[in-house]
Amino acid sequence: MSRSTTVPEGTSAQAGRRRTAGRQPGRTPGRHGSGRPSGRRTLLGLDRDGLILVIPALLPIVAFSVYPLLRGIYLGFTDARAGRNSVTSFTGFENYAQLLGDSYFWSSFRIGLIWAVAVTALQFFLAFGLALLLNEPLRMRWLARTLALVPWAMPPVVIGIMWRLVYHPNAGILNTILGDLGLISRDVDWLNTAELALPAVILVAVWAGMPQTTVVLLAGLQGVRQELHEAAAVDGAGSWRRFWSVTLPHLRPIIVAITTLDFIWNFNSFGLVYVLTQGGPGGETRLPLLFAYEEAFRYGNYGYAAALGNAMVIVIALFVVFYLRIRMREDD
């Protein structure tokens, strides 16, 4: 790879890594359940070192994450509302009964599923393609690398505004380009036409989320040991074969991790939509979490909003468990 020629220390680094690579074939790195057998177990299967290492990370999580979450979950079973004099009482499953009969919730739920699946899938394929390209010794790669990170460096608020400028029906660049190419005969109002708004915001989300996925996959690709490729090449494997038999298996844990996280994030995200369409037109882009956000912070129905959040948790959990089980089975 190019870095061994451009970076002087490259040779020694490769030598160093070759040493560690001389291990038994068939043992994938990072799939071990445990480290050294430890005779010094004290608490919960951790020795003293382990406890010292793990506690700083766990303490804030417990104080500012576990407790609020539990309280948030509880809110979903109450009729909590905003207001100085409002009294909160436990209502059991009343909120959920109401949710089941709320047609506005169901349509927003359907939109949320389309959104999360479409954004995650497009993000992954586009990002994987880009990561593979950026891993090749191409000219202008630095430019592509920088540009690939641009969307990530921009706040969603800015991204939303920027794409509003792009999509603007009269003054936007998109209609001008499509018009000049003869692809459309009259100006299209992308964000305010019922059939187009969702695809339009999906495209923005893909644009905005691609860099994260690309960086993770690229980091993964750079961890693929060149020797394995070389060995496979000596065995006569073409680049396609090497991709399937060397690159992909190595990346599998990272791919599972990033697509799972992307899916959850996308399902739970609504910042871009908040800026781009506020859920319009006609509720066509009203994602479930935007729906919940409005319930809580526009109308002050905390209990109902939290109930909606609880319902979403169950849905996502089912999806993730299902997905992870499939991927894990493929792994074995």
Added chain:
Amino acid sequence: MRHRVRAAAALVAAGALIAAGCGAGSGTNEAGSPKEPISLRFQSLAFQPESIAANKEIVAEWNKANPNVKVEYVQGDWGSVQDQLVTGFEGGTAPDIFHYESSYLRDFADRGNLLDLNDYLTDKTRRDIRPAIWDTATFDDGVYGMPFLLDAFVVFANKKLLDEAGIKVPAPDDPWTWDEFTANAKKLTKQGRYGAAFALKSPANRILNLSLNFDGKFFAQQDDKSQAVFGAPEKVVLQRIHDMLYKDKIAAPEAIGMGGADTLPAFFDGKFAMVPSGIWLRQQIIEQAPKDFEWVTIPALKGTSQTQAAAPQTLSVSADTKHPEEAVKFMEFFLSPKNQARLANGDAMVPASQGALDDPVLTKTPGWEVAVASGSFLQKAPFQTVKGYEEWKNKIANPSIQEYFQDRITIDQLGQKLVKDGNGILERYQR
């Protein structure tokens, strides 16, 4: 590498300490007696540059005259203000005085967030604003906001195109009827040009305001409860705009989802001959129009009457404020007739103050006669005091009216949603 990590950790710890120190140090002013200096926070939603400038000037003048009651200007924005106020009130950090709109005050008043101004307002202030306008911020005898900026729906037109088509600009006391408006839009429509372009991104407020032209009220009181209704009077304005869009094809369908100023590029380019909009759009036209562009303001349209619902912008005082008297005093200063004229000028709108109407600052602006005429026909509409209106509007009315204007549902389906789904929501607020 190791050293860098350590240095960074030290830095972080130091930073956290400093931040903690700052947080503890900058405690709020607990003014024991009125003689000690106190401070108030005033949140404005002004967004046009002239208007922001006017806001800041007036605050500076107050601070100069009242060194013991320092007012801090806080810039808010229309997009996030609802969420921000809801959380602010819950967290006890809402601004002492804040700028908003009358139709959203009801729910805040019900939650006990707003100060009832009855005990504080001076008679002079009360007399300066017409009772019909005060009504918009009065719920169950409590006054929860002071109205100051009025908007009305008028029509902006391309003067050159009107002249070409031989259409005369009507006088404020002889406005076009909806029929005349439609006929003229038809005359102005030709290949590549629409006679009219309605920008109705958030249509509910606009449609409800306008429907009073034909006595469409959308809500009725029944046994002390508000019910959503949808009968013949409610249908008229909706139906007429829909016909212009899809039957006569004289209004631009691509404009229907646009926000207020989004139609301007096409308006300047002659693609849209007339742009019905709020009066505030004047400011944007003045700012953005090419130098050679000639435009006129056509008075508000007339149905069975010219009546529109007034949804004035307001200032309210938080019930949590520690200094209610000073806060109201500042509000009265800020909204004195002279200052209302400056604010109205900054936003190209009409002041609620009677005393501000003759101010030369306003009378010289383009289209002023039309703007000022709207002061006489603005009224309080039933929807402004409905509990849960904000949720009804945002969750049901806006999306389903949009769907109707995109020709995806019929007017009866629209009515079904507004009434059946709508009452389901109102129910929750009336328990």
Added chain:
Amino acid sequence: MMTRTSPSRRALQYLALAGYLVFLAFPLWWLISTALKTPQEIARIDPTVIPIHPTLENFRTAFEQQPILRSILNTLYVAGVSSLVTVGLAVPGAYVMARYRSIVGKSTMVWVLLSQIFPFILVIIPLFLIVRDFGLFDTHLGLIIVYIVWSMPFALWMLRSHVQSIPIEVEEAAAIDGASRVRMIREILAPLLVPGVVATALFTFVSAWNEFFFALVLLKSPELSTLSLTLVKFIGAEGVARLGALAAASLVATIPSLIFFAIIQRHLTSGLLSGAVKS
């Protein structure tokens, strides 16, 4: 490289790269272009790709009306501190989770996943009350703590994968040499983890940099405002925005992180090497 790439394949790669470049760059170009236009030119029906009369007027308006510079510093501070603390705490934690067969590790991983699943709406209301009760409402420290907690699960998860992809033999060798576990992490594992740490720090920095809703709920004072909050204030009634000034401010807002990213992107490639060499 032992294998050579055929010219036609290279050509295809360049073509694909060009496609990506256009897709990634053209909205940004449009933003730059809008920032340099006069209000009249923005309102033109037939938009110009390159401004005819470029002007810096919009930047002046932007800086005059909103404390952009202050917001940038605020955001840098909040995002910088929270990302450093997050990574500092997460590296050891992630190591334990990857290498120990422990209930703590397992349950933490379960929690990490679970907490990602929980939507922000379930947390923000109670969190808001807690932050207020701690006296941290409307302070940077409050926001920093929230950001640390909120990016910690992700940091743990990513770093754990990176630890796992380092062969266990490296550690076994060190153990034979008699190194303590803490020392082994510091001197052997940490350098190998550099690319992962850089990537994770980047993630946390940028997610704090970009974050909007927590800041909206937890910060009220304009002088504490982060960038997103300040920018949102440009968007006025009925979706009317002062487009030129907004574009200008957005552009200014993006510059620091662009520079940061331009520097960092080289490290993303060389980090692995330098780490291995210096050890």
